[in-house]
Amino acid sequence: PPDVETLGRSTWTLLHSIAASYPETPSRTQQSDLLSFVGLFSKLYPCWVCAEDFQGYMARQKPQVSSRDEFSQWLCRAHNDVNRKLGKPEFDCSRWDERWRTGWKD
Numbered sequence: 001p002p003d004v005e006t007l008g009r010s011t012w013t014l015l016h017s018i019a020a021s022y023p024e025t026p027s028r029t030q031q032s033d034l035l036s037f038v039g040l041f042s043k044l045y046p047c048w049v050c051a052e053d054f055q056g057y058m059a060r061q062k063p064q065v066s067s068r069d070e071f072s073q074w075l076c077r078a079h080n081d082v083n084r085k086l087g088k089p090e091f092d093c094s095r096w097d098e099r100w101r102t103g104w105k106d
């Protein structure tokens with residue numbers, strides 16, 4: 001299996017990419033699918049300490065799935081929670097669109 005860092009980098013790419021393609025105004029089905037996905041993801045993620053902490057985070061901060069903007073900002077805060085834990089710099093969530101959806105402006 002990949003190491004925790006390689007797995008993490010790839011997984012964040014997948015999660016932020018899912019957020020980037022999530023609709024601005026999702027249907028009820030799309031909202032419940034996303035909620036199910038993150039719930040199951042947090043149980044199946046094959047780094048068990050990571051998964052446990054992420055489930056704890058989700059219990060404190062309920063996933064926001066009402067729009068792309070809400071979900072991407074929730075995910076950005078979740079990623080920053082892990083960054084803090086690992087002593088990595090926090091990401092400026094106002095730049096999330098640029099990083100994951102529209103591309104850097106410079």
Ligand code: FAD
Pocket residue numbers: 004005006007008009010011012016045049050051053054075076077078079080082083086088090091096099
């Ligand atoms: P990553 O954190 O993988 O980030 C990749 C890229 O995303 C960055 O280069 C940056 O451009 C961008 N980015 C950074 N922060 C944000 C943000 N807040 N919002 C949007 N984009 C951002 N590792 C552990 O050792 N222990 C853990 O408990 C742990 N828990 C994890 C839980 C989850 C759910 C996931 C997906 C990963 C977890 N990891 C954990 C892995 C860890 O988060 C990193 O992926 C890994 O350390 C590699 O870090 P990196 O510096 O390459 O950048």
